[in-house]
Amino acid sequence: MRLSRYFMPILKENPKEAEIVSHRLMLRTGMIRQQSQGIYSWLPLGKRVLDKVNAIIREEQNRAGAIELSMPTLQSAELWQESGRYEDYGKEMLRIRDRQDRPMLYGPTNEEMITDIFRSSVKSYKSLPLNLYHIQLKFRDEIRPRFGTMRSREFLMKDAYSFDLNQADAIHSYNKMFVAYLRTFDRLGLRAIPMRADTGPIGGNHSHEFIILADTGESEVYCHKSFVDFDIPAADTDFDSVDGLQSVFDKWTSVYAATSEMHDEAAFDAIGENDRLSARGIEVGHIFYFGTKYSEPMGAKVQGPDGKEHLVHMGSYGIGPTRLVPAIIEASHDENGIIWPASVAPFDAVVINMKPGDEGCDTTCDRLYVALQNAGKDVLYDDTDDRAGTKFATADLIGVPVQVIAGPRGVAAGEVELKDRKTGARETLTIEAAINKLTA
Ligand code: ATP
Ligand code: MG
Numbered sequence: 001m002r003l004s005r006y007f008m009p010i011l012k013e014n015p016k017e018a019e020i021v022s023h024r025l026m027l028r029t030g031m032i033r034q035q036s037q038g039i040y041s042w043l044p045l046g047k048r049v050l051d052k053v054n055a056i057i058r059e060e061q062n063r064a065g066a067i068e069l070s071m072p073t074l075q076s077a078e079l080w081q082e083s084g085r086y087e088d089y090g091k092e093m094l095r096i097r098d099r100q101d102r103p104m105l106y107g108p109t110n111e112e113m114i115t116d117i118f119r120s121s122v123k124s125y126k127s128l129p130l131n132l133y134h135i136q137l138k139f140r141d142e143i144r145p146r147f148g149t150m151r152s153r154e155f156l157m158k159d160a161y162s163f164d165l166n167q168a169d170a171i172h173s174y175n176k177m178f179v180a181y182l183r184t185f186d187r188l189g190l191r192a193i194p195m196r197a198d199t200g201p202i203g204g205n206h207s208h209e210f211i212i213l214a215d216t217g218e219s220e221v222y223c224h225k226s227f228v229d230f231d232i233p234a235a236d237t238d239f240d241s242v243d244g245l246q247s248v249f250d251k252w253t254s255v256y257a258a259t260s261e262m263h264d265e266a267a268f269d270a271i272g273e274n275d276r277l278s279a280r281g282i283e284v285g286h287i288f289y290f291g292t293k294y295s296e297p298m299g300a301k302v303q304g305p306d307g308k309e310h311l312v313h314m315g316s317y318g319i320g321p322t323r324l325v326p327a328i329i330e331a332s333h334d335e336n337g338i339i340w341p342a343s344v345a346p347f348d349a350v351v352i353n354m355k356p357g358d359e360g361c362d363t364t365c366d367r368l369y370v371a372l373q374n375a376g377k378d379v380l381y382d383d384t385d386d387r388a389g390t391k392f393a394t395a396d397l398i399g400v401p402v403q404v405i406a407g408p409r410g411v412a413a414g415e416v417e418l419k420d421r422k423t424g425a426r427e428t429l430t431i432e433a434a435i436n437k438l439t440a
């Protein structure tokens with residue numbers, strides 16, 4: 001992508017409305033634009049990052065055996081009347097009427113709809129386990145939308161729903177998502193800690209929130225420090241192994257971690273002063289086993305091996321991609337801007353032409369640009385007439401992992417400079433060597 005032809009509306013000044021660093025940087029880099037309160041457009045740079053986050057979420061959901069579909073954003077109120085949640089949901093639900101005066105709503109979540117899909121076609125335990133997910137916009141009329149896309153009214157959610165014959169099988173399905181979440185957040189460059197969460201009226205201890213520690217987080221959290229060293233399950237984890245997944249779950253829930261709602265002061269105090277952490281955190285995911293809460297009122301049953309009808313046991317599993325993007329920035333930035341983990345960076349590298357119009361610089365940059373693109377890299381080529389200082393500041397601000405700097409003196413000697421955004425380390429290489437290194 002040539003910067004001169006791209007759409008990346010950088011702001012020079014810090015936007016006043018932004019209270020936290022991620023919101024400030026997302027506005028300054030032109031990643032998002034607010035359209036009305038808590039409702040955002042994702043501009044091209046932001047869209048690139050969001051797509052990469054979604055791709056990782058998708059890969060890990062698929063690896064764990066979940067199957068993607070797509071459900072609509074608008075739902076009929078009827079389904080929600082069946083489950084009894086239409087009245088309960090309150091003002092967070094955006095209620096709409098169509099031209100026939102039928103009550104509709106903009107979905108805040110999809111348990112009812114997926115249960116309806118399930119009951120319409122699954123009749124036998126032989127079709128289980130089943131886990132269906134989508135990545136779709138949700139709307140919740142939050143009382144206090146704030147911090148940009150961290151807490152917005154319209155937001156993206158990956159929501160998965162599992163169906164099993166009984167509780168034991170449902171726990172295995174839960175553990176699959178637990179492991180998938182550990183892998184997903186790790187690949188996004190984050191250390192997320194699973195914390196026991198409130199299960200509300202359903203009871204049991206099977207709900208976990210995945211929390212990233214950050215000073216600007218809205219949740220108050222308490223945990224043991226040892227989480228920092230826990231191993232992330234490998235890519236070749238056997239998701240069919242009941243005991244294998246249970247042991248990962250047991251390990252990751254073996255030490256204290258809870259949000260304020262579930263906090264047990266005595267248990268926390270029992271941890272040595274040096275090993276405990278009370279901090280603020282951002283909820284990036286939430287998984288839930290809720291048994292027959294929806295299958296019962298909505299009549300979602302399958303025939304079991306005993307020939308009898310059984311209500312299916314369900315769970316739901318959410319991740320917020322549009323919250324994850326700012327969460328990643330909260331975790332990874334410095335005074336000059338964003339520092340993207342390579343896995344979600346909008347571009348793999350930025351080629352900076354220090355003197356457009358200079359034949360040597362132009363030829364060298366063109367060569368680098370083409371070579372990197374041909375190797376399948378996402379490259380931004382700063383071919384604008386901006387001053388060098390502005391180009392460096394922009395490159396630092398947007399946080400692309402590697403900067404390739406081509407100036408007249410260097411290219412005359414057949415050399416370019418590589419700068420690592422994260423460490424600031426610079427090295428001078430021949431053009432050839434630079435291409436080899438960046439395409440390795
Ligand atoms: P919160 O406690 O932050 O309001 P929640 O518990 O209501 O969130 P869930 O129903 O558990 O949210 O939704 C699953 C995931 O969707 C959350 O873990 C979060 O990542 C994301 N999410 C929820 N609400 C929002 C929002 N208003 N803006 C952006 N992402 C959201
Ligand atoms: Mg939640």
